[in-house]
Amino acid sequence: MDELCVSIESALARPGIAALLTLDGDRLVPTSTPNAPQEFCDAIATGVAVGLDGAACGEAAFRNETVICADIAGDSRWEAYREAVRVCGFASGWSTPVRGTDGEVVATFAVFCRVAAEPVPEDLELTRNATALAGVLLQRFRAQAAQQELDLRYRSLVELAQEGVMLHRYGIVEYANPAMARILRE
DSSP states (O other): OHHHHHHHHHHOSSOEEEEEEEEETTEEEEEEOTTSOHHHHHHHTTOEESSTTSHHHHHHHHHTSOEEESOGGGOGGGGGGHHHHHHHTOOEEEEEEEEOTTSOEEEEEEEEESSOSOOOHHHHHHHHHHHHHHHHHHHHHHHHHHHHHHHHHHHHHHHHOSSOOEEEETTEEEEEOHHHHHHHHO
């Protein structure tokens, strides 16, 4: 995800910092903020509330649509993060929801700029494409994690089984659980 953020940053028409926040319950937690200033990372470390008071990211997740803040300094949605964005020099930003295969919001992809202005259409299109890729990647990561969890459970079940379990291929034993090892020793 860091590579995705860095790639988007390098392709933006107007320089900016990209961040990916994933949904965890009712909060968006930072997943990838490779070039974000530490003050910003500290401000969002505990997560951003999903809702109308969650700056651009929280509102984008809540509304399931892109939220643009052309002037962060005058936008009340940024009250909780006002000092961090001031210190970082962020003047504008936008956040686009990242959707899973079922259409539900799973994350938000945000860009923050040092110039107070609407994003140019090319940058909005670039971030829309990034959110599609991020959605696919997040689904893949979650599927891999689920598979690893299943593999771990299966391995634990086999390891603790009282019955012997052995896997072999072409007459060569590839695996024997402790119960099978005990049987073979006897």
